Amino acid sequence: MDAVNKMEVLKSYLETKGLKSTAQRDYIADTFFKSNTHISLDELLKKVKRKTPNIGYATVYRTMKLLTECGLAIARQFGDGQTRYENLPQGGHHDHIICIKCSKIAEFHNQKIEQLQMEAAKKLGFTVVNHKLELYGYCSECS
Amino acid sequence: MDAVNKMEVLKSYLETKGLKSTAQRDYIADTFFKSNTHISLDELLKKVKRKTPNIGYATVYRTMKLLTECGLAIARQFGDGQTRYENLPQGGHHDHIICIKCSKIAEFHNQKIEQLQMEAAKKLGFTVVNHKLELYGYCSECS
DNA sequence: ATTGAAAATGAAAGTTAATATCATTTAGCC
DNA sequence: GGCTAAATGATATTAACTTTCATTTTCAAT
Ligand SMILES: [Mn+2]
Ligand SMILES: [Mn+2]
Ligand SMILES: [Zn+2]
Ligand SMILES: [Zn+2]
Numbered sequence A, B: 001m002d003a004v005n006k007m008e009v010l011k012s013y014l015e016t017k018g019l020k021s022t023a024q025r026d027y028i029a030d031t032f033f034k035s036n037t038h039i040s041l042d043e044l045l046k047k048v049k050r051k052t053p054n055i056g057y058a059t060v061y062r063t064m065k066l067l068t069e070c071g072l073a074i075a076r077q078f079g080d081g082q083t084r085y086e087n088l089p090q091g092g093h094h095d096h097i098i099c100i101k102c103s104k105i106a107e108f109h110n111q112k113i114e115q116l117q118m119e120a121a122k123k124l125g126f127t128v129v130n131h132k133l134e135l136y137g138y139c140s141e142c143s
Numbered sequence C: 001a002t003t004g005a006a007a008a009t010g011a012a013a014g015t016t017a018a019t020a021t022c023a024t025t026t027a028g029c030c
Numbered sequence D: 001g002g003c004t005a006a007a008t009g010a011t012a013t014t015a016a017c018t019t020t021c022a023t024t025t026t027c028a029a030t
Helices: A003-017 A023-034 A041-051 A057-069 A111-123 B003-017 B023-034 B041-051 B057-069 B111-123
Strands: A073-077 A083-087 A095-099 A105-108 A127-138 B073-077 B083-087 B095-099 B105-108 B127-138
Touching: A003 A023, A003 A057, A023 A041, A023 A057, A023 A083, A041 A057, A041 A083, A057 A073, A057 A083, A105 B111, A111 A127, A111 B105, A111 B111, A111 B127, A127 B111, B003 B023, B003 B057, B023 B041, B023 B057, B023 B083, B041 B057, B041 B083, B057 B073, B057 B083, B111 B127
Parallel strands: A095 A127, B095 B127
Antiparallel strands: A073 A083, A095 A105, A127 B127, B073 B083, B095 B105
16 A cells, blocks of 8 residues: 555545644654654654644654554564554465664564464464564674 | 572572662562563563552562673564563573464574574674564464 | 671652643634 | 634643762771
8 A cells, every 4th residue: 555545544544533634743753754764753753843843742643643553563572661553464464573783673574473373362262363573683784 | 491490590690799688679580580481571560560559660670680781681673663582491592483463472593593693693793792683473373 | 896888778850751731723514 | 804722832840760969887907
């Protein structure tokens, strides 16, 4: 799904919720949709302020909350104390591996791991709704 | 390793670091060693205050930091915004599955998953130092 | 046992990211 | 254009840590 389509999903979500469209919200969302990193609120605010310097932190915060609600963004907590947001991945769910030296983040997906998780949960009587798998280590450049 | 042995490990760690033994520290550590939950600072403070009401939050905080440093405690972040500490597990490393309704925490370990993680990392040029695997879902009583 | 330097304690203050409040502005339906 | 609900942005509040600092305690050396 590209930025244009995402914007349409957002627009229809706003409509169903009786919310309004604003220039700030649109610009923040668009900027986020075009970013392909795991971006923090501060980073996104900085980006957004380059074109529209009077946008406030709270508006970025609220917009990302909204995007998370309607599934267009995913909030992630890697160990650095800041929430990071990433675009709904087109390849579906993935997990992360983070370099503890340079903070580089790589993504991977392993169906076998996911399946073994389900089985492990089942043995304990749990039904898995979601999961968090993060590997921490050194990337090729840092090891 | 039982509470008594842990206390000895702590004592020798203090010695090598030139730190001092105090009644507060000993009692906090002992209380923690005897707890077998994933306990937060507030919970531990509350427990400790039952016998010694004048102990402060900062001392509990500092003691748990110390125990984490010397490997006798592991700091965990499940999604609830509070750091939780658990005793060094005798069965070695394990992962967690958390009930999103009643917050019950179960533990599991799957060697095959760990191995697949390593392989996934290797493919991306990473060397894994540690990892975090948490499953969230419903326990048998809540599903 | 006394002493003195270094460390520990507990209360209070500071930090930081997240969240809420509120006066003002804006969007969108009539 | 006027009205009403929602959005904005500045500011305040919260919550979990983390640090500071005056006072107390430990412990090695007398
Ligand atoms: Mn990602
Ligand atoms: Mn555990
Ligand atoms: Zn790196
Ligand atoms: Zn449950």
